[in-house]
Amino acid sequence: MVRFSQFVRRTPLAWFNLTYERRRLLTSLAGVAFSVLLMFIFRGFENALYDSQVQLLKLLNGDVVLISPLKNNMFVPEQIARQRLYQAQAYAGVEAAYPLYTTTAYWKNPETRRTRPLRVIAFNLSDPVLQLPGITESLRQLQMPWTALLDQRSRPEVGSGAAGTLTEVDEQQIKVVGSFELGTDFASGNGNVVMSDQNFLRYFGRLGPDEDSRDLSTIDLGLLKLAPDQAPDVLARTLSEALPKDVKVMTKAEFVEQELNYWRENTSIGFVFSLLAVMSFAVGIILVYQILYTDISDHWSEYATLKAMGYSNLYLLGVVIQEAVILAVMGFIPGCLVSAGLYKLTANATGLLMQMTQTRIINLFIATVLMCLISGAIAVRKVQTADPAEVFGL
Amino acid sequence: MTRIASSTAVQIRQLSYFFGQGDLRKQVLYDIDLDLPRGQIVIMTGPSGSGKTTLLTLIGALRTVQQGSLQVLDQEIVGLSRAALVTVRRNIGFIFQAHNLFESLTASQNVEMAVELLDRWGDKRQKAVQMLSQLGLADRVDYKPSALSGGQKQRVAIARALVNQPALVLADEPTAALDKQSGREVVTLMQELAKSQGKTILMVTHDNRILDVADRIITLVDGRLETDESLAS
Ligand SMILES: Nc1ncnc2c1ncn2[C@@H]1O[C@H](COP(=O)(O)OP(=O)(O)O)[C@@H](O)[C@H]1O
Ligand SMILES: [Mg+2]
Numbered sequence: 001m002v003r004f005s006q007f008v009r010r011t012p013l014a015w016f017n018l019t020y021e022r023r024r025l026l027t028s029l030a031g032v033a034f035s036v037l038l039m040f041i042f043r044g045f046e047n048a049l050y051d052s053q054v055q056l057l058k059l060l061n062g063d064v065v066l067i068s069p070l071k072n073n074m075f076v077p078e079q080i081a082r083q084r085l086y087q088a089q090a091y092a093g094v095e096a097a098y099p100l101y102t103t104t105a106y107w108k109n110p111e112t113r114r115t116r117p118l119r120v121i122a123f124n125l126s127d128p129v130l131q132l133p134g135i136t137e138s139l140r141q142l143q144m145p146w147t148a149l150l151d152q153r154s155r156p157e158v159g160s161g162a163a164g165t166l167t168e169v170d171e172q173q174i175k176v177v178g179s180f181e182l183g184t185d186f187a188s189g190n191g192n193v194v195m196s197d198q199n200f201l202r203y204f205g206r207l208g209p210d211e212d213s214r215d216l217s218t219i220d221l222g223l224l225k226l227a228p229d230q231a232p233d234v235l236a237r238t239l240s241e242a243l244p245k246d247v248k249v250m251t252k253a254e255f256v257e258q259e260l261n262y263w264r265e266n267t268s269i270g271f272v273f274s275l276l277a278v279m280s281f282a283v284g285i286i287l288v289y290q291i292l293y294t295d296i297s298d299h300w301s302e303y304a305t306l307k308a309m310g311y312s313n314l315y316l317l318g319v320v321i322q323e324a325v326i327l328a329v330m331g332f333i334p335g336c337l338v339s340a341g342l343y344k345l346t347a348n349a350t351g352l353l354m355q356m357t358q359t360r361i362i363n364l365f366i367a368t369v370l371m372c373l374i375s376g377a378i379a380v381r382k383v384q385t386a387d388p389a390e391v392f393g394l
Numbered sequence: 395m396t397r398i399a400s401s402t403a404v405q406i407r408q409l410s411y412f413f414g415q416g417d418l419r420k421q422v423l424y425d426i427d428l429d430l431p432r433g434q435i436v437i438m439t440g441p442s443g444s445g446k447t448t449l450l451t452l453i454g455a456l457r458t459v460q461q462g463s464l465q466v467l468d469q470e471i472v473g474l475s476r477a478a479l480v481t482v483r484r485n486i487g488f489i490f491q492a493h494n495l496f497e498s499l500t501a502s503q504n505v506e507m508a509v510e511l512l513d514r515w516g517d518k519r520q521k522a523v524q525m526l527s528q529l530g531l532a533d534r535v536d537y538k539p540s541a542l543s544g545g546q547k548q549r550v551a552i553a554r555a556l557v558n559q560p561a562l563v564l565a566d567e568p569t570a571a572l573d574k575q576s577g578r579e580v581v582t583l584m585q586e587l588a589k590s591q592g593k594t595i596l597m598v599t600h601d602n603r604i605l606d607v608a609d610r611i612i613t614l615v616d617g618r619l620e621t622d623e624s625l626a627s
Contacts (some may be wrong), residue, residue, distance in 0.1 A: 009515040011503050013496065020498035305494040309457055309554070310484030310511050312477070 014322035017295060028291045032331025033338065035284030037276050040356075043364065046273035048352040048380035050294035052185035053263050054256045055353055056121075056192075059182075062098065062129050062223025063232040064088075064239070064253040069248040071220075073262040074185065077103070079218035084247045088222070088239050098127040099219040101200050107193065109159030110167040116158055119188035120148075120254035122200035129223065133193055134180030141177035142196050149177050153183040153351045154191020156309055169193070171202055184351035186263070191351065222247075242294075246326055288327060288375035292320055296379055317380050328369045335368075336361060400468050402519040403459030403594035404430040404453055409462035411448055411617075422448050423617045426462070432561070435595045436590055437605060440614035446598045447566055449614065450530025453596065454564050455482045466562055484511055495539045501526060502535040503534050503549045508554045509557040516610065525557040526550065529583055552580065556587055563588065565597040581607055 019025055057074070066085055082099055089097040101122040106115040123129040138149055148169070150161030159167070165176040182192045192280060195203075197216055203215040232251040239249040250258065251323035264270055285375050296303065303316060343354035411423035422445045430436055452464060459472045467485055474482065495504045505522035514521070523535050529549040539547050548568060552627045555563060565584070569577030572603055581597075585607040588595045596606075605611060613621040 009518075010510055011499065011506055013507070016498035016503075017496070037417070173509055297494065301490070301494045302496050305488070305490065306507070308454060308483060308488040308490075309487075309508055310482050365596060 004156045006042045012322075014319045014326060017299065017319075018323050018326055028288075028327060029331045029334065031287045031291065032284065032327050032372070033335035033367070035280050035287060035337025035371070036332050036364065037282070037339050037342070038280035039367060040335065041362055042273050042277040042280060042340070042355050043360065044139060044200050044346070044356070045344055045352075046270055046277065047360065048346075048354050049269055049273070050260055050263060051355055052183060052353040054259050055183060055185065056188075057252070057256050057259055059130060059132065060100070060221075060223055060252070061175060061225065063230075063252055064224040064228040065250050065252055066222035066224070066238050066239075066247050067220075067250070067255070069245070071248075073266075074102075074257055079220055080222065080247045082219050083221075084243055085219065085222035085224075086140035087243060088224055088249070089241065091235065091237050091242075093227050094224050095227050096127075096225040098128055098129045098214070098223040098225070099197070099221060100221040101197060101214070101216070102220045103200075103204055103214065104189075105170045105193070107158055107190075108168040108171075109133075109157065110165055111159050114157070116155070116190045118154065118158065118169075118191050118193050120193045120195060120200065120204075121193050122197050123378075125196045128149060130194065132180045132182070134162075134178055138178035140196075142199075144175075144177070145199060145202060146173055147175050147177045148193045148195040149178045149180055151182045151192035151194075153181050155351055156349075156385075158191050166220075170203060170207075170347065174203075183347075183353050187340075191214075207279065281367060284368070284371045284373050285378075288372050289379050290326065291327065292323060292376055295323065296320065320380040321373065324372035325369060326358055328372035332365055332368045336364075399429060401432055402429050402465075403432045403434075403467060404428070404596070405463075406453075406463040407463040409449075409459065409464060411445070411450070411452065411457075411460055421617060423452075426619055428619060428622075430594055430596060432594050433588075433592045434609045435607060436597070436598060436610045436612060437597045437608040438612050439605075439615060440620070444614045446614050450564050450566050450596065450598060453562075454486050454488050455479045456488075476504060484558070485560050485562065487558070487560035487563040489548075489552055489555045489563065489568045491567040491570050493539070493551040493571075494568040495547060495550055495554075497539050500536045500538055500560070501531060501542065501553075503545075504539075504550055505554045505557050508557050512558055521557060522553070525553040528587070529553050530579075541578075545572050545580065548572055548576070548580055549583070552584060556584075559593075561593060563593055563595045565595065565596075567598050567600065569599065569601050574603065576609060577601060578604060 066088060066192045070076060072079040083248045085099055088094060097244045103118050103120050104117050107118045108115045121130065124141055127341055136151060141147060142149065146224050150158070152161060154161065161176050161179050163176055163178050167174060167176070180194060200214070201216055226235060236251045236254070243249065297352060306316065340356055343356055346352060347354040406426050407429040409423060410421060412419050412421050414420050426449065440446055448457070452459055454467060455471055456467065460476040460627055464471050466482060469482060471479065499507070502519060504523045505525060506518045509518040509521050524531070526532065526535050531546060531549055531553070534542060534546060539550070542550065548571065552568070552616060561583070569580055572580060581604045584595065587593070608625060610622070610624045612619060
């Protein structure tokens with residue numbers, strides 16, 4: 001066994017060989033950093049895709065959700081009778097029930113006069129449905145007719161949403177009285193608007209003959225708040241059996257999972273991004289292999305001499321593996337930092353939820369080390385085989 | 395492992411060696427018989443392509459023996475496992491025509507790489523510096539090879555080969571890359587060290603001017619031992 005003290009005192013050949021030529025080291029590190037960056041970007045898009053889809057769902061204040069059985073994702077504009085929510089409220093363990101209304105409406109950019117579809121989220125202002133900074137402070141202003149809050153993280157094409165802005169939604173006057181931050185996803189497209197259920201009725205209650213007018217007796221989503229000691233899955237099961245089949249009852253976790261499954265199974269975007277991330281990984285392997293192989297072949301006769309002196313294959317493997325790990329660590333740090341910057345840029349430009357969590361950083365770091373180790377294992381193969389004199393042509 | 399050292403450092407019997415396979419198979423060594431007594435300095439000469447390097451790498455356990463018997467420092471190396479061969483190599487100092495020093499390491503660090511093989515950590519630098527000083531490089535220990543002359547680099551390589559006091563030293567044209575004077579210096583240093591420590595040296599050289607350091611000169615021609623003459627010292 002190699003003791004730690006030996007490890008420390010041993011001449012750090014891997015380090016010296018890697019750092020001897022600064023120029024080459026920098027090129028190598030840039031290469032590793034670049035493949036780290038590619039992996040971060042593709043994984044980031046993939047994660048953003050899923051994170052964004054369920055962001056609103058996770059924020060909704062409820063333990064159990066009632067929706068139409070046809071609504072297998074948030075895109076489907078199917079409603080349920082509000083009556084079902086009140087039926088559910090009568091069950092023991094349910095403390096409160098909140099109806100939620102959503103629709104898509106055309107928002108006019110006050111500067112360019114162009115319209116873009118936004119998702120409208122509406123609820124009774126006395127219900128704590130969406131407790132986000134910006135919303136809770138603006139409840140009083142939202143009580144005024146023809147008012148709404150605009151999502152600050154809507155796409156820039158939607159235009160300024162500063163409080164006081166006057167514009168139109170579905171060709172009817174609207175006044176922006178504040179803002180909040182949510183962000184876009186597939187169902188919301190360009191961003192979000194929050195308003196009171198009363199205003200929802202004002203805007204969408206009397207639509208043209210070829211559109212479905214809305215009223216408050218059908219809701220898009222029902223939220224149940226449970227007593228602290230009530231298990232959501234038990235209650236969801238009870239309600240599922242008790243209520244008519246025109247409503248689907250799920251815990252919030254199941255609801256989030258259903259939405260994720262829909263996007264996983266019905267789009268190939270997730271697959272495409274995974275594939276791109278895997279390809280970046282493969283490109284990284286080839287790149288690091290090139291770096292390590294160049295080092296080995298440049299020091300062919302020196303390594304042969306080490307073998308002639310009595311160093312084992314294991315030692316040589318160790319040197320190459322150390323070089324691989326050094327490259328992984330030193331390349332990962334700049335790659336990660338640049339990626340963090342690009343995540344911010346992407347999030348600002350698209351409104352997508354680009355999150356760099358600790359787990360994701362650790363996972364990609366492990367992937368990077370693995371990438372370098374695989375390269376090292378391939379690069380060192382030739383040194384390992386046969387007689388030293390044969391390999392090195394002494 | 396305790397072993398009573400015999401008076402022979404290398405014993406070769408009926409050693410043949412072939413390169414290539416099938417139709418391309420070509421014999422380069424023919425039935426070599428050779429004994430090298432301990433403490434002897436032997437010079438091997440012969441025309442280029444006669445098999446000198448091949449024989450040296452076989453003795454140095456850098457190549458697998460195909461036919462015949464080869465005992466190095468009282469151990470039969472035919473049929474030894476790879477791990478056992480590694481151990482044999484640690485008792486041999488090998489000096490190549492090229493210095494083969496790591497450009498990224500200082501002279502001292504290059505030599506220390508050899509000391510570390512003995513698991514000696516505390517005094518490795520001291521041993522390296524001492525060896526380099528014996529070879530006249532006391533003021534060059536912390537220089538990288540790029541800052542050393544050809545002769546100095548070859549002396550570092552010799553220090554690396556000798557620092558662990560190997561019982562057997564194999565040198566393949568160690569002076570070929572050096573000018574006349576530094577070649578002479580290097581060989582004289584090797585001779586002094588060998589004599590003071592009782593080492594066996596087998597050195598390949600074409601250099602007629604250094605033949606006088608040898609106790610014995612053998613000649614290899616077309617893979618066969620042609621002449622073997624001992625010199626009166
Ligand atoms: N790796 C090899 N493969 C095939 N033939 C080789 C190889 N190495 C050396 N030879 C051949 O073996 C013969 C002996 O080579 P070598 O031992 O290097 O001779 P010397 O050192 O005396 O010049 C030469 O004919 C050479 O061409
Ligand atoms: Mg030769």
